[in-house]
Amino acid sequence: MSAAGSAWPVSEHGLVSGWPGAERARTWAGRHPRTADVLLAVALLPLALVIEHRGVAPTARPVLFATGVLLVSALAFRRRYPLTVLAASCALALVLGLFGPTFPPTVITVLVAVYTVGAHAERRRALVAVAALIVIIAVTVLRDDEFAESLARFVFASAVVVAAFVLGVNIRMRRMYLESLRDRALRAERERDQQAQIVAARERATIAREMHDIVAHNLSVMIALADGVAFAARTDPVNAETAAQHVSATGRQALDEMHRLLGVLRRNGDDSPRAPQPGVAQIDDLVEQVRTTGLPTTWTITGEPFPLSPTAELAVHRVVQEALTNVLKHAVRPSAAHVRLTYADPVVALEVDDDGAGAGATTAAAGHGLSGMRERVGVFDGEVTAGPRPGGGWRVTARLEPGSAATA
Template sequence: MRNPSGVLRAWLNDRPLVPDTALAVALAGVAVLLLRAVPPREGTQEGLVAALTVAWCLSLVLRRRAPFSMLLTTCLAGIALATLGVGGLPLWPAVLLLVYTVAAHRGLALSLCALVWSLVCHFVTTVPGGTLGDWGVHLPVTVLTVTMWLTGRSVRLRRAYLEELRDRARRTERAREADTRAARAEERSRIARELHDVVAHHVSVMTVQASAARRVLATNPEGAREALSAIEEMGRTAMAEMRNIVGVLRTDASPAERNPQPGVAEIPALVDQMREAGLRAQLWVEGTPGTLPPGVDLAAYRLVQEALTNSLRHAGPTARAWVTVRHEHGQLAVEVEDDGRGLDGDAAPGEGSGHGLVGIRERVALYGGILRIGPRPEGGFEVNARFPLKDV
């Protein structure tokens, strides 16, 4: 339930003429009472003076549009009343309100001019009545005028402070939205790399298996049947992984984020897959396996997957590959080597230098690792990465 006072305040802020009109009517009533307390001298038309005073007070409805100009003319009207023997007292409440308005809605220099002008005009209005040297009259008026000016300045400063807070909150919200968009873009980029790794690996294996099945279809139907079964199984695995990864793009609470990602422990199964696809691959695991950070664990697996896939595609049918995983103190070393033709052996122009190797570089750099990719001195190709383990 909303606060009634807050609703009323918001309604009045949207319609400033309503409170200004009520205030102008109240000041006109006060001015009439002061005119009765201090009647003009003989010969002055009281009705005309009262009508002009009330009309001037009612014009304060527009005080927010030109407060300084209205203050100048109101003070001059007070001086004119003083020459008629009334003094500036009937219009002085209006002057105080205008001093407050200028201080609350205009800059410091203009508000200081308004304060000085109102005090000077007050002293001038006391000349016809002979009270110029009466500080019993000047001191209360001066204190009250300065108080209204200080109140207006404090309101202006508070309003500026609140506006700065609101602006800062808006900037913070925009920055938070920008960070959220950047995080989403980074996550989608990660998903794209994962998708590339999955597709490249499985499609390459399926292509090799299909080629082998075609070659032995006439002479070795049983071997062709096994190759086709391997293709079927590989296709199902690829589709399952792709569904898990692409699911992140469809919902914020995808089960893919909760499914376990492959890691170093799954590298032996990966090497077996590559052997079935026709790559003579061997695996060595050195050191005592420990608990790896999830990101490093996944990055090491994807690195081996991409490197073996490139070996299968480009090293040649007689090539051998070696995978070495070393669990050292403070770091994880992963090496994948082959003795084949390398990426340029039978690759088309530009092939082998695309998103796969770029993804490997990004993964290793993300975790502060060191990566070497290139030909071996004795022939073939190697991918050598070292991941620092700060928490080990």
């Protein structure tokens, strides 16, 4: 099988190539069709000059030569005007037929023209042209006295013409099929690039949201601690030093988280190390950070805990982080904050409130913090509400179903 394959190479059109350079020649001809047609006409021109002229009157030979040259030269325009070239070839072939037997250049030229019509002309016009040519062959051949011999010649000539036409149609269909494959490959490549851009945009949005949560929370904590340091610097140097150390630790933690997120952008492969995402267990650290600013904060869990996916734990952590950040930034003179997480399989409910005077967190509700919380919880078919609570202060509640996220 391998020996046969090497002896009879096949081109992309399904045609057997008789020599190794056939595929390169076909590719070159496809890129330079006009030049290839001119070279074909030039290659057949010597046949027109050495055609059989026995039995032809000497005075008619110049006409015979001129007609043969015109017949072959018409092939130089075969792809641009396929139907016109076929009509001209048939007309010149009839003129040559008046001088005697049909000459080889005549047969070759007409068959090439028929092939070109099948490969390049519009389907309906091509069928009409070939049918007209078969009629011309019938009228020309069947006028002889020997009907059986004339019929055999007609059948043979018609079969050759139809074979050339079918070959041209086949090449055309294969060319169209290859073009459709190329177009499909290009569209698939464009869609792949578009999907990659969409995924990259989603990743950028996720990283921007993470950066917002990290920077907003840690800066709020650092500002509150710095205010405490400034207040206690003269009266209580020991507590001021402790608060300054908390500012430093919070800043380092913020830098570490930012480096982790920015490292995702720099990674070229999946084998790069990944730091663990914060989850429910790290809420203790958030609460402790808020306590160091001087705001008493409680953190309780009720219900029977059940496993959450890393994405769900990250969402719960970020909601608590954003809610506590809003307390530090916008609550007016709060004396306490409370964080409650309730498990009720398959639902997780979260509640963060404070007792600050007035509706201090209203400003945050109009910003990116609340919209970010809603986006995170919306992944799990959840919802977030924020507003003043009875008796004063502000309350943020979130409800999500971790098992409902298709991409979690």
